[in-house]
Amino acid sequence: MPEVRLLRRYEVSNKLRIATYIVSFILGVILFILVEIAYGADFNDILFKLFIKPITSYEDLKVTLRYFIPVGITSLGLLITYRAGIYSIGAEGQLVLGSIFVAWVAYSFASLEKPISIVMALLAGVLGGVMWALIPGVLKGFLNVNEVLTTLMLNFVAYSLTDYLIYGPWRSPKSFNFPLTEPLNESYIIPTYMGVSIIGIAIMISLIVIINVIIKYTSIGYEIRAYGYNPAAAYAAGISPRKVALLTFILSGALAGLAGALQLTTVHYRLGPKPWSVSESLGYTSIIAAWLSRLEPLAILPASMLLAMLINGGLNIKASLGQPEGIVNLMNGIILITLVATEFVLNYRVVIKLR
Amino acid sequence: MNDVEVNKSLFLNAHNLSRPTIPLLRVKGISKRFGNVIALDDVSLDIYDGEIHALLGENGAGKTTLANILYGIYQPDSGYIELSGRKIKLGTPQDAISYGIVLVQQYPMLIDKMTVAENLALSIKDLGYLSSVRKIYGLIREISIKYDISLEPEMIVSNLSFSEKQYVELLRALILNAKILILDEPTTMLTTYERRKLFVILRKLIDEGRAVVLITHKVSEALEVSDRITVLRRGAVVSSRPKSEYDYNELVKLIMGSNVNDVTPVKYIHRQRSAPPEDVLVIKELNVANDIGLIAVRNVSLSVKAGEIVGIAGVSGNGQKELAEAIVGLRRVRSGRIVLSGVDVTNKEPYERIKNGLAYIPEDRLKYGIVGEMSVAENFILKNYKAFSKLLFINMRKVMDFASKNIDLYHIVTRSPLERAKVLSGGNIQKLIVSRELGLNTKVVLAHNPTLGLDIASAKLVHNELLNVRDRGAGILLISEDLDEVIKLSDRILVMYRGSIVYDVSRDKLSIGDIEKAMLGLLNA
Ligand SMILES: Nc1ncnc2c1ncn2[C@@H]1O[C@H](COP(=O)(O)OP(=O)(O)OP(=O)(O)O)[C@@H](O)[C@H]1O
Ligand SMILES: [Mg+2]
Numbered sequence: 016m017p018e019v020r021l022l023r024r025y026e027v028s029n030k031l032r033i034a035t036y037i038v039s040f041i042l043g044v045i046l047f048i049l050v051e052i053a054y055g056a057d058f059n060d061i062l063f064k065l066f067i068k069p070i071t072s073y074e075d076l077k078v079t080l081r082y083f084i085p086v087g088i089t090s091l092g093l094l095i096t097y098r099a100g101i102y103s104i105g106a107e108g109q110l111v112l113g114s115i116f117v118a119w120v121a122y123s124f125a126s127l128e129k130p131i132s133i134v135m136a137l138l139a140g141v142l143g144g145v146m147w148a149l150i151p152g153v154l155k156g157f158l159n160v161n162e163v164l165t166t167l168m169l170n171f172v173a174y175s176l177t178d179y180l181i182y183g184p185w186r187s188p189k190s191f192n193f194p195l196t197e198p199l200n201e202s203y204i205i206p207t208y209m210g211v212s213i214i215g216i217a218i219m220i221s222l223i224v225i226i227n228v229i230i231k232y233t234s235i236g237y238e239i240r241a242y243g244y245n246p247a248a249a250y251a252a253g254i255s256p257r258k259v260a261l262l263t264f265i266l267s268g269a270l271a272g273l274a275g276a277l278q279l280t281t282v283h284y285r286l287g288p289k290p291w292s293v294s295e296s297l298g299y300t301s302i303i304a305a306w307l308s309r310l311e312p313l314a315i316l317p318a319s320m321l322l323a324m325l326i327n328g329g330l331n332i333k334a335s336l337g338q339p340e341g342i343v344n345l346m347n348g349i350i351l352i353t354l355v356a357t358e359f360v361l362n363y364r365v366v367i368k369l370r
Numbered sequence: 371m372n373d374v375e376v377n378k379s380l381f382l383n384a385h386n387l388s389r390p391t392i393p394l395l396r397v398k399g400i401s402k403r404f405g406n407v408i409a410l411d412d413v414s415l416d417i418y419d420g421e422i423h424a425l426l427g428e429n430g431a432g433k434t435t436l437a438n439i440l441y442g443i444y445q446p447d448s449g450y451i452e453l454s455g456r457k458i459k460l461g462t463p464q465d466a467i468s469y470g471i472v473l474v475q476q477y478p479m480l481i482d483k484m485t486v487a488e489n490l491a492l493s494i495k496d497l498g499y500l501s502s503v504r505k506i507y508g509l510i511r512e513i514s515i516k517y518d519i520s521l522e523p524e525m526i527v528s529n530l531s532f533s534e535k536q537y538v539e540l541l542r543a544l545i546l547n548a549k550i551l552i553l554d555e556p557t558t559m560l561t562t563y564e565r566r567k568l569f570v571i572l573r574k575l576i577d578e579g580r581a582v583v584l585i586t587h588k589v590s591e592a593l594e595v596s597d598r599i600t601v602l603r604r605g606a607v608v609s610s611r612p613k614s615e616y617d618y619n620e621l622v623k624l625i626m627g628s629n630v631n632d633v634t635p636v637k638y639i640h641r642q643r644s645a646p647p648e649d650v651l652v653i654k655e656l657n658v659a660n661d662i663g664l665i666a667v668r669n670v671s672l673s674v675k676a677g678e679i680v681g682i683a684g685v686s687g688n689g690q691k692e693l694a695e696a697i698v699g700l701r702r703v704r705s706g707r708i709v710l711s712g713v714d715v716t717n718k719e720p721y722e723r724i725k726n727g728l729a730y731i732p733e734d735r736l737k738y739g740i741v742g743e744m745s746v747a748e749n750f751i752l753k754n755y756k757a758f759s760k761l762l763f764i765n766m767r768k769v770m771d772f773a774s775k776n777i778d779l780y781h782i783v784t785r786s787p788l789e790r791a792k793v794l795s796g797g798n799i800q801k802l803i804v805s806r807e808l809g810l811n812t813k814v815v816l817a818h819n820p821t822l823g824l825d826i827a828s829a830k831l832v833h834n835e836l837l838n839v840r841d842r843g844a845g846i847l848l849i850s851e852d853l854d855e856v857i858k859l860s861d862r863i864l865v866m867y868r869g870s871i872v873y874d875v876s877r878d879k880l881s882i883g884d885i886e887k888a889m890l891g892l893l894n895a
Contacts, residue, residue: 232766234759241752244743251700251730251738252752253721364462 035360040307043353044325047346056336064335065328075327077210081282082323084215085110085274085297090304091219091226091315092270096162096263098230098310100243103264105151105166106271107298108173109144113275114293115177116143118185118196118286121203132202137276144272145265147173152264156257170298174289181286196286205281212281220316222270227312239263271298290340299344300326303351325350392455394419394581395440395471395550400449402435402605404793407785409435411605413449417550422572422582424596424613426589426625428825429797430783432605433585434476437552440583441473442466467493470549472542474556476585476796476823477736478535480527486510486538487523493542506545513544517571528661531686532733532819533560533851540571551575552583555796557591558823562853563890564685569595587797587825589621603627626827636833638858647676649709650727650845651697651814656706658689658696665704666692668869674814674845679836681848681860682871685889689869690849691733694818697847698730699723700738711813724753727813731804731820733849735796739803742792746784747773749791750806776805780831796823801831808835815839815846821855833859853885867891 044065051061069079089106096103120139127135150169154160181194189197205214230236242249242259250256278293279286286293304322308314329343393416402410409432417423427433438444440451442460450457453469460466466473480489487510491503507523514521519537527535536556543551553572557565572582572595586592592599593613600610601624609616609624651674658667666689674680684690695701697708699720707716710726732738740749747766750773751758758769773787780801784794791802804820817836821829836859840846849866850856856863863880865873865888873888875881887893 232764233762234755234764235762237748237755237759237764241741241744241748245737245741247700247737248739248741248752251698251720251732253719253724255719255721 032361035357036309036354039353039357039360040350043350046349046353050345050349051332051336054336054338056332061332064331065325068331069324069327075331078330079320079323079327080211080216082295082297082300082326083320084212084219084281085278086301086304086322086326087219087315087319088222088274088277089271089298089301090308090319091223091312092267093301093305094308094310094312094315095226095230095239095270096267097305098243099239099259099263100246101155101260101263102163103148103151103166103267104163104299104302105148105169106267106274106301107294107296108166108170109147109268109271110275110278110294110298111170111173111177111292112143112147113140113272114143114279114283114286115173115180116140116146116272117203117276117279118180118199121199122185122197125200125202127202129202132200133205133280136203136280137273140272140274140276140279141269142272144268144270144275146268148264148268148271149261152261152268155264156260162260174292177286177292178288181288185286187285194288198284199280203280204284205277207281212277215277215281218273218277223312223315226266230312235262271301296344300347303347303354306351306354322347393417393452394454396452396455397436397440398450398452400436400439400446400451402432402439402444402446405785407783408605410439410446413602413605413607415600415607415610417581417583418598419549419579419581420576421597422576422584422595424592424599425583425585425602426587426592426599426621427602428587428625429801429823429828430604430795431587431602431625433587433602434554434795435605436602437473437475437554437583437585440466440471440550440552442471443473467546467548470547471552472546472548472550473552474536474539474543474554476554478532478539480535480538482528484527485523486521486525486527486530486541489527489538490523490542490545493546509545510541513541517544517574518567519571526662531691533564533686548580550581550583552585554585555587555823556584557586557588560851563886565591587625587823589618589625589826592621593618601625622826625825636830636837636858638833638837647678649673650676650711651847652707652709653697654707654709656693656696656708657704658692658701659704660692666869667696670706670866670869670871672847672864672871672874674847676813676843676845677840678862679840679846679848679860680862680864681850681856682864682866683850683853683856683885683889684866686851688866690818690851690866692869693866694733694816694849697723697816698728698732727811727844729753729807729810729812729815731807731815731817733818733822735799735803736792740791740799743790745788746777746782746791746794746802747787749802750776750787753806753810776802776809780805781828797825797828800824801828804832804835808839812839812844815844816849817846818849819851820848821850821852853882853889857882857885865889865893 048058048061052058069075089110093103093106116139117136120135124135147169151162151165154165155162181196185196187195187197205212230239238254238259242254242256246256275293283293300322304319307318325346326343329346333342395417397413397415400410400413413436425433435444439446442462442465451460458469487503487506490510491506494506510523519541521534521537521541556568560568576582584596596613598612599616601608603625653670653672656667656670657665660666670693682690692701696703699718702717707714710723710728713726715723715726736742741752747769751769755764758764770787777784777787782798782801784798791799800823821832824832836846848856848859860877862876863885864871865885867888868891873885873893884893
């Protein structure tokens with residue numbers, strides 16, 4: 016029988032790192048394509064729909080960019096918590112809360128004019144995200160409660176909150192009994208240019224630059240990095256774990272909430288039930304984008320673009336083959352798993368001895 | 371000949387008093403570079419069974435790198451290794467172990483939350499997946515008794531002292547039945563008594579026909595215990611001969627090369643003060659528990675005055691770790707008070723203590739002293755990064771200047787200030803920490819084994835710095851397992867035994883005999 020052994024690697028070259036990384040991504044895509052072929056799809060057609068169509072056809076490019084913005088902003092926020100060694104998966108809920116806050120502002124101050132209305136809406140989104148993120152932040156910072164559990168559970172609470180609002184007090188009388196809210200007033204809608212939200216892209220790119228500077232060149236970033244790499248040494252050096260937990264949760268919540276605000280004001284205009292909800296599960300997709308960037312803020316751009324392409328491609332495939340809603344999640348899951356497997360390949364060498 | 375036969379013949383050779391012509395392990399022309407740092411440069415040496423082979427060299431000489439290559443952790447860039455005349459390839463530690471080569475690392479690599487037996491079970495391959503760890507309790511006890519090692523299989527690793535952890539690693543090597551044991555600076559944490567005990571074990575091991583490679587930077591130790599000495603300087607072998615052919619002064623010269631004049635003589639001047647100075651650190655009736663909730667520090671009261679060094683001697687594992695961690699704020703106290711320059715900081719966060727002028731040179735450097743993944747430069751500002759920032763922005767140029775200055779001043783060997791701190795050699799990491807902590811505007815220094823693992827020149831540098839900050843008016847609490855160091859530096863000496871201070875004497879009334887007795891609990895205070 017062949018003997019299989021796992022050997023710990025001690026030296027990992029950068030070349031190997033990047034190579035395994037690319038290979039694992041390709042592997043993930045191939046696995047997904049295999050699933051699709053089993054469904055009866057054509058290989059070339061799938062490749063075309065995943066990688067070519069999303070950026071070549073203008074209609075598709077618009078959709079790709081529409082995902083690009085929220086995924087980019089949200090994953091940038093998650094990146095901050097991951098840098099601190101805090102594993103939040105709560106961006107989804109924070110994004111939802113952001114959109115709820117925006118809706119509340121829009122319905123309560125319907126008469127506000129642009130640009131005040133837009134500024135108010137974006138601030139409301141940020142506030143909603145921050146509030147939702149502060150719950151796990153405080154629990155983590157003061158009581159050391161595991162953030163993975165709290166953030167995951169709060170996502171479901173956020174869904175339920177939306178459901179309560181759209182089935183209850185906020186249901187529009189004109190929606191033929193569908194659980195939808197009233198569309199936003201014109202003054203709360205951010206204009207797009209030929210179907211592309213230039214404002215959204217500008218906001219995302221400036222945020223990437225700002226967060227990059229914060230992480231690499233400021234004392235706050237220093238604290239976050241030091242704590243993330245070695246919490247014991249950071250604590251002994253006087254860095255407060257409480258401050259790091261609160262700060263990273265506030266920042267990531269703010270970004271997720273902002274993404275929620277943009278989703279509502281540029282794309283959806285109203286709250287609705289799953290799967291047409293404002294979040295579109297992008298809070299989860301963003302987790303993948305953050306890890307895909309290897310926690311490097313500037314790499315958030317290509318990483319979220321790639322994921323936006325894949326989402327769009329996945330949706331195209333789904334539509335043309337009449338596949339279920341879960342197919343895009345399946346693709347995301349496969350890619351995340353192969354990425355995680357990369358870590359393993361980087362740390363261990365698999366040796367197979369035939370005898 | 372297959373492996374088993376090779377091993378058998380080794381054991382036969384051991385009892386044959388004449389020198390075997392083929393060395394057990396031959397290292398030939400090994401070179402290794404990391405970027406532009408040449409860690410090893412064409413290193414050749416022969417290791418014979420039945421011998422203790424000392425590998426001597428300064429901090430950064432390449433000792434650990436060589437050990438890592440022999441243990442399959444690093445691959446050499448060139449050169450080869452022969453075992454009993456046959457070339458072998460050491461791709462991984464598992465390969466090395468299968469050839470009977472085991473390394474006891476400079477920093478024990480154990481899983482803190484597990485027991486001694488569980489840690490050891492990890493390295494035993496044929497234990498099977500589902501079998502109970504209890505199966506090896508017997509084996510552990512048997513070996514511990516045979517070599518007189520006082521460890522129990524059920525002990526939790528995080529409660530062990532540094533030297534006890536090293537013994538776990540040694541036990542591991544013995545369980546793996548190593549033919550060639552490499553020990554990387556095993557004695558740095560040991561008291562004279564413990565060191566002698568270790569040497570007895572090592573002699574026993576070579577009498578059984580094994581070979582021992584003892585890495586050290588202490589000349590006296592090499593002369594005391596080894597049969598053969600190889601001196602490494604800046605990655606190259608400068609001499610490799612039987613011990614009898616060396617004397618102390620020659621070895622010092624060989625180790626230091628042209629730097630031999632760099633060693634600053636330390637003037638251990640102890641100051642007599644006229645005006646009664648104020649207390650900068652006061653500890654009152656302190657009780658601290660260890661990780662499993664047992665009291666490790668019992669009713670300890672002490673005070674350190676400005677401009678004074680108070681030394682705490684003691685065998686490791688007598689509560690020093692818990693006391694130190696409580697003072698710095700890494701461990702809660704059960705009862706009692708800790709007062710820093712008049713401010714009660716009991717159970718306050720480390721930040722409050724740093725603010726009140728406390729500097730800390732930790733025993734566990736990798737855990738508490740540096741952030742290994744960050745650069746050397748960034749590690750220099752770990753305690754006062756805020757002083758280097760304006761409106762949140764860290765002035766990287768200032769940081770780089772500061773780092774370069776300290777790197778020069780303390781002769782820290784590094785490729786560049788931007789190198790990750792964790793790749794520095796053990797001694798260089800300590801120099802980084804000491805220079806950072808003592809450079810601050812400190813009122814109180816807690817130094818825990820500050821010269822552990824440092825070569826002569828660096829240790830003297832650290833002693834000089836400690837004396838300097840004392841002269842600038844800081845109070846220093848020196849907790850050290852190196853009794854010589856405590857005696858040389860301290861104005862007052864305390865001895866800690868089983869969590870209590872059992873002996874307290876000012877330096878003019880000191881009796882070394884009493885201190886040693888107190889350390890072993892033989893003195894009735
Ligand atoms: N992984 C690495 N990457 C880069 N440089 C390294 C690495 N490992 C060791 N070095 C460098 O190689 C040199 C030799 O280091 P080594 O750890 O072998 O010294 P040493 O003799 O064990 O010193 P010490 O007594 O301080 O432990 C040092 O300058 C060190 O910075
Ligand atoms: Mg070393």
